[in-house]
Amino acid sequence: MMQNELASLWRGFLADLREPDLLWQLAALAACLLLAKLGERMLRGRPMAPGSPWELGQGWLKRIAFPVLALLLVWLARIVVQPWMHVNLFSLALPLLSSLAIIRLVFYVLRFSFLSATWLAQFERVFSLLVWGIVALHITGLLPDVIAVLESVAFTAGKQKLTLWHVLQGIAAVLVTVLAALWLASAIETRLHAAVGLDNNLRAVLARLSRALLMLLAVLIGLPMVGIDLTTLSVFGGALGVGLGFGLQKIASNYVSGFILLLDNSIRIGNIITVGNDRGEVTRITTRYTVLKNLAGVEALVPNELLVGSVVQNESYSDPRVRVALPVQVSYDSDLERAMTIMAVAAKAQARVLTEPAPAVLLKDFADSGINLELGFWVGDPQQGVSVLRSEINLAIWRDFKQAGIAIPFPQRVVRILGGVDHD
Numbered sequence: 001m002m003q004n005e006l007a008s009l010w011r012g013f014l015a016d017l018r019e020p021d022l023l024w025q026l027a028a029l030a031a032c033l034l035l036a037k038l039g040e041r042m043l044r045g046r047p048m049a050p051g052s053p054w055e056l057g058q059g060w061l062k063r064i065a066f067p068v069l070a071l072l073l074v075w076l077a078r079i080v081v082q083p084w085m086h087v088n089l090f091s092l093a094l095p096l097l098s099s100l101a102i103i104r105l106v107f108y109v110l111r112f113s114f115l116s117a118t119w120l121a122q123f124e125r126v127f128s129l130l131v132w133g134i135v136a137l138h139i140t141g142l143l144p145d146v147i148a149v150l151e152s153v154a155f156t157a158g159k160q161k162l163t164l165w166h167v168l169q170g171i172a173a174v175l176v177t178v179l180a181a182l183w184l185a186s187a188i189e190t191r192l193h194a195a196v197g198l199d200n201n202l203r204a205v206l207a208r209l210s211r212a213l214l215m216l217l218a219v220l221i222g223l224p225m226v227g228i229d230l231t232t233l234s235v236f237g238g239a240l241g242v243g244l245g246f247g248l249q250k251i252a253s254n255y256v257s258g259f260i261l262l263l264d265n266s267i268r269i270g271n272i273i274t275v276g277n278d279r280g281e282v283t284r285i286t287t288r289y290t291v292l293k294n295l296a297g298v299e300a301l302v303p304n305e306l307l308v309g310s311v312v313q314n315e316s317y318s319d320p321r322v323r324v325a326l327p328v329q330v331s332y333d334s335d336l337e338r339a340m341t342i343m344a345v346a347a348k349a350q351a352r353v354l355t356e357p358a359p360a361v362l363l364k365d366f367a368d369s370g371i372n373l374e375l376g377f378w379v380g381d382p383q384q385g386v387s388v389l390r391s392e393i394n395l396a397i398w399r400d401f402k403q404a405g406i407a408i409p410f411p412q413r414v415v416r417i418l419g420g421v422d423h424d
Contacts, residue, residue: 369411
């Protein structure tokens with residue numbers, strides 16, 4: 001019955017194309033849409049406090065502001081102008097605007113359901129307009145003609161004959177099943193993060209495996225739903241295998257290495273590692289690369305293949321504590337025991353220096369300019385950096401050395417002139 005009403009609206013609009021008041025209908029409709037657009041801009045200009053409990057509500061209100069305002073204005077305009085002109089254009093615009101509001105709202109809810117899927121937020125407008133275009137074709141009765149044109153474009157894939165309409169149906173089915181798979185994977189990931197006593201790396205492995213398997217299952221379910229035989233994908237699978245063997249070899253290796261790192265727990269999030277010239281804290285491990293953040297805040301993206309196939313210095317692999325060595329040289333005429341005591345006390349005065357093992361001073365060797373000492377101390381939070389700690393301890397040692405009269409030598413050269421100097 002509704003389909004008959006929509007068809008009647010479309011026929012009425014086509015009949016209005018020959019009426020002289022069509023321009024007035026178009027002008028009135030354009031004015032309604034313009035006012036709705038201005039109202040949407042005013043609503044979007046209002047600030048929205050981040051983290052507010054009304055953030056989601058304000059967000060969807062802004063998202064459907066244009067179609068809802070336009071719907072109200074067009075409805076009022078139809079009532080006002082109906083005694084003087086035909087209103088078939090307004091009657092046709094009402095279901096189009098209603099469907100646009102519903103579609104925008106649905107995609108906005110999907111965006112909040114898949115917070116980790118940033119691509120959905122970026123393509124939200126494209127997807128909503130695409131779906132609304134299909135609905136608009138259905139409402140106007142043009143969808144069967146468009147489908148007929150798409151079905152006329154046919155090609156052969158393997159033993160199956162496909163049309164462009166079949167391909168588009170397959171894409172739509174896969175998109176719907178993939179969205180359902182992403183929602184289910186997000187729910188599984190939430191349960192994994194809430195599990196007590198589960199290793200972080202194991203959480204990441206299980207979450208990514210479940211996501212990959214669910215997306216594969218979505219494709220395997222979505223394509224047969226529209227009558228596409230999965231055996232036709234064998235040609236594309238063979239081409240993909242050749243691509244992996246040549247151009248994508250490094251990428252595949254990094255993905256395999258990423259799962260190895262997550263499974264063997266050799267590198268964990270929070271570890272301080274050094275690989276090549278890069279040193280920093282592991283902040284993220286993905287299936288392709290690992291993120292190292294150094295003390296300056298610069299993040300290095302290290303391919304996982306490099307972490308598996310080369311030597312990696314993990315400063316907190318089995319023990320988060322690290323030993324810091326601080327070399328100091330004193331002159332030969334200094335009170336050596338007094339100097340060693342001052343160095344140990346300077347380290348103990350720092351809150352970040354562990355009391356067990358206690359700071360210790362070692363006599364390394366007798367150098368040309370003085371005696372080399374080494375202050376060794378342990379810290380339990382190397383991810384906070386040790387450069388500032390070194391500076392504070394060095395400054396305390398310098399002040400105490402000056403008060404105690406202990407000199408820190410520096411290289412000196414004595415120039416001797418042999419023979420007399422002629423004076424002309």
